[in-house]
Amino acid sequence: MEMGGIFFWTATINKWKRLLQKDEFKDVIIDSLQYLSDKEKVDVFGFILMPNHIHLIWRVNELNGKESPQGSLLKYTAHMFQKMLLREEEGNLLPYKIKAANKKYEFWQRDSLAIPLFTRKVALQKLNYIHKNPLAKHWRLVNNPCDYKYSSAKYYESGKKNFHFLKNLWVEF
Secondary structure (H helix, E strand, O other), rough: OOOOOOOEEEEHHHOOOOOOHHHHHHHHHHHHHHHHOOOEEEEEEEHHHHHHOEEEEEEEEOOOOOOHHHHHHHHHHHHHHHHHHHHHOHHHHHHHEOOOOOOOOOOEEEOEEEEOOOOHHHHHHHHHHHHHHHHOOOOOOOOOOOOOOOOHHHHHHHHHOOOOOOHHHHHHH
């Protein structure tokens, strides 16, 4: 991702496991987004946190130390997921175990997708897509996008800002 560009970005939990089923795991991602936003490393315009993947519409403004903000997000959340699962029961870590020299577990798949958003039309299409994600046949998490807690849908529908890091995408286009 280029610094300063607005992107639709997707990251998926390794092996499509539903690690993010519990709110406490989604809250780790929210905390990381808030931190990166507070430090002005990113601007978050839209998001959805699903049971096994996340979608963001965001702008990466600058490096977070030596790391990209997306790298920091994935690294921090993986570290916290490991601590949380270890607290619950060590066997919960087994689905994420890998053989690598630099780490024991991998929580995020390595194929994060980033699509640049150059036009308002494409940005609207991606924003609608992420907000409708919980309504998909295979999920059916809610009947109305605004009812899904871990999403920016309510902000765009009602103007109510439940997440302080959210910025209005339409100011950019």
